[in-house]
Amino acid sequence: xxxxxxxxxxxxxxxxxxxxxxxxxxxxxxxxxxxxxxxxxxxxxxxxxxxxxxxxxxxxxxxxxxxxxxxxxxxxxxxxxxxxxxxxxxxxxxxxxxxxxxxxxxxxxxxxxxxxxxxxxxxxxxxxxxxxxxxxxxxxxxxxxxxxxxxxxxxxxxxxxxxxxxxxxxxxxxxxxxxxxxxxxxxxxxxxxxxxxxxxxxxxxxxxxxxxxxxxxxxxxxxxxxxxxxxxxxxxxxxxxxxxxxxxxxxxxxxxxx
Numbered sequence: 001x002x003x004x005x006x007x008x009x010x011x012x013x014x015x016x017x018x019x020x021x022x023x024x025x026x027x028x029x030x031x032x033x034x035x036x037x038x039x040x041x042x043x044x045x046x047x048x049x050x051x052x053x054x055x056x057x058x059x060x061x062x063x064x065x066x067x068x069x070x071x072x073x074x075x076x077x078x079x080x081x082x083x084x085x086x087x088x089x090x091x092x093x094x095x096x097x098x099x100x101x102x103x104x105x106x107x108x109x110x111x112x113x114x115x116x117x118x119x120x121x122x123x124x125x126x127x128x129x130x131x132x133x134x135x136x137x138x139x140x141x142x143x144x145x146x147x148x149x150x151x152x153x154x155x156x157x158x159x160x161x162x163x164x165x166x167x168x169x170x171x172x173x174x175x176x177x178x179x180x181x182x183x184x185x186x187x188x189x190x191x192x193x194x195x196x197x198x199x200x201x202x203x204x205x206x207x208x209x210x211x212x213x214x215x216x217x218x219x220x221x222x223x224x225x226x227x228x229x230x231x232x233x234x235x236x237x238x239x240x241x242x243x244x245x246x247x248x249x250x251x252x253x254x255x256x257x258x
Contacts, residue, residue, distance in 0.1 A: 006038065006039060006040065006231075007038075007039045007040070007225060007231060007232040007233075007251075007253045008039070008040045008042065008167065008209055008211060008231060008232035009039060009040070009041050009042070009232055009233055009235070009248060009249050009251075010041075010042045010043075010044065010066075010094075010128065010169070010211060010232070010233070010234045010235065011041075011042070011043045011044060011235050011239030011245055012044045012068065012096065012099070012213075012234055012235065012236050012239065013043070013044060013045045013046060013049075013068075013239065013240060014046075014068070014101070014236060015046060016046070016240055017045055017046065017049055017240070018046070018048065018049055019048065019049050019051070019052035020052075021049075022045055022049040022052040022053050022056065023052050023055070023056045025240075025242055026053060026056035026057055026060075026063070027056065028242040029063075029242040029245065029246060030057075030060055030063070032242055032243060032246035033245075033246040033249050033250070035060065035062040036062070037062075038253075039232075039249070039253070040064065040232075041062060041063055041064065041249055042064045042065065042066055042093075042094050043063065043064070043065050043066070043239075044065070044066045044067070044068045044094070044096055045065065045068075046068065047067060047068065047082055047087070050065060050067065050087075050090050050091075050092060051090060053065050054090070054091050064093050064094060065091075065092050065093065065094070066092050066093060066094025066095050066096065066125070066126075066128075067082070067084075067087040067090075067092050067094070067095045067096070067125070068095075068096050068099070069082075069095075069096060069097075069099070069102055069116070070082060070083055070084040070086075070087055070095055070097075070116055070119055070120060070123075071083050071084075071116070071119075072112055072115030072116050072118075072119060073115075073119075074119070083119065083123075084116075084119035084120050084122065084123035084125060085123045087123065087125065088123040088124055088125055092125065093125060093126055094125060094126045094127070094128065095116075095120040095123075095125045095126070095127050095128070096127075096128050096130060096169075097113050097116040097117040097120060097127050097128070097129050097130065097154070098113035098116070098117070098129055098130040098131065098150070098154070099130045099171070100130060100132055100171055100173045100176055101176075104173070110149065110150060110153035110154070111153070111157070113129070113150070113153070113154055114153055114154045114156065114157025114158075115157060117129055117154050117157065117158070117163075118157050118158060118159065118161065121158070121161045121162075121163055122161070126167065127163070127167065128167045128168065128169050128211070128234070129151070129154050129166075129167070129168045129169070130168070130169045130171055130213070130234070131146075131147055131150040131151055131154075131168060131169070131170060131171070131194065132146075132147075132150075132170055132171040132172050132173050132190075132213075132214075133146040133147065133172060133173060133174075134173045134174060135173070135174035138172065138174065143189075143190060143193065144193050147170075147190065147193050147194055147197065148193075148197050151168070151194065151197045151198060152197065155198075165207055165208070165209050166198055166208050166209070167208075167209040167210075167211070168194055168198065168208065168209070168210050168211070169210070169211040169212070169213045169234040170187070170190045170191055170194055170210060170211070170212055170213065171212075171213035171214050171234060172186075172190070172214050174214075175214030175215050176213070176214050176215070176236065177215070177236060177237065178215060179215055180214075180215055181214060181215040181216070181217075181220055181224075182212070182214060184223050184224060184226065184227035184230075185227070187212045187224060187227050187229075187230050188227045188228045188229045188230065191210045191212070191227075191229035191230055192229055194208070194210050195208050195210060195229060209231045209232065210229065210230065210231050211230075211231060211232045211233055211234045212224055212227075212230050212232075212233050212234070213233065213234030213235070213236070215236075215237075216233045216234075216235045216236075216238055216248065217238045217244075217248075218238065218244055218247040218248055221233065221247070221248045221251035222251055222252045224251075225251045225252060225253045225254070226252065226253070226254050233248070233251075235248055
């Protein structure tokens with residue numbers, strides 16, 4: 001049976017908002033954005049602010065929370081890192097793996113990302129696998145090659161683990177924090193590649209959820225959510241201000257059938 005798409009809107013706060021700012025944000029955002037059941041909202045605050053977020057959202061189970069990164073090991077001498085089981089203990093339900101800033105700034109390669117994806121699943125968390133190409137790779141016509149490599153490496157590390165529903169975020173590196181945004185047509189093209197690669201995985205009967213990430217703003221959210229194959233967005237800078245993110249969460253979404 002054909003499934004109707006339900007959008008997923010995710011906020012990645014990166015290294016912004018400590019516990020005090022987190023509580024203030026939630027208080028203001030909750031007044032601007034009432035609960036609704038036709039979309040999923042997930043926040044990824046810094047790890048140190050997760051307890052404050054959970055405290056501030058008591059009574060708002062619609063506002064879910066995840067961890068921005070976990071280590072590929074379960075424990076060890078890794079100063080400053082946290083493991084997936086530690087994150088799960090705090091009460092988060094989601095986790096990012098392979099964000100472009102982790103790949104470029106911290107040197108996470110495909111093997112690292114695969115290990116982190118595996119640990120998130122083992123800890124009972126819902127992973128969002130981030131993939132995307134640099135400007136040089138896009139200009140060289142390597143979009144499909146890069147996306148295939150990143151996705152296949154991640155899938156190859158699952159070792160038979162069940163990932164359902166699989167959630168991926170396509171984030172063109174050239175559009176993150178630059179003010180540049182892929183056009184709806186660009187997003188649809190890349191999302192079609194991601195969906196094709198994921199559906200080629202053996203035994204994959206689950207529906208793939210694919211988010212777009214890269215300079216998402218209130219003034220382009222309707223066009224992005226209206227693009228075929230875009231199941232939601234992963235928002236950076238525009239998620240840091242309550243009114244801005246409330247507008248994005250209220251974006252008009254065309255429930256296209258796959």
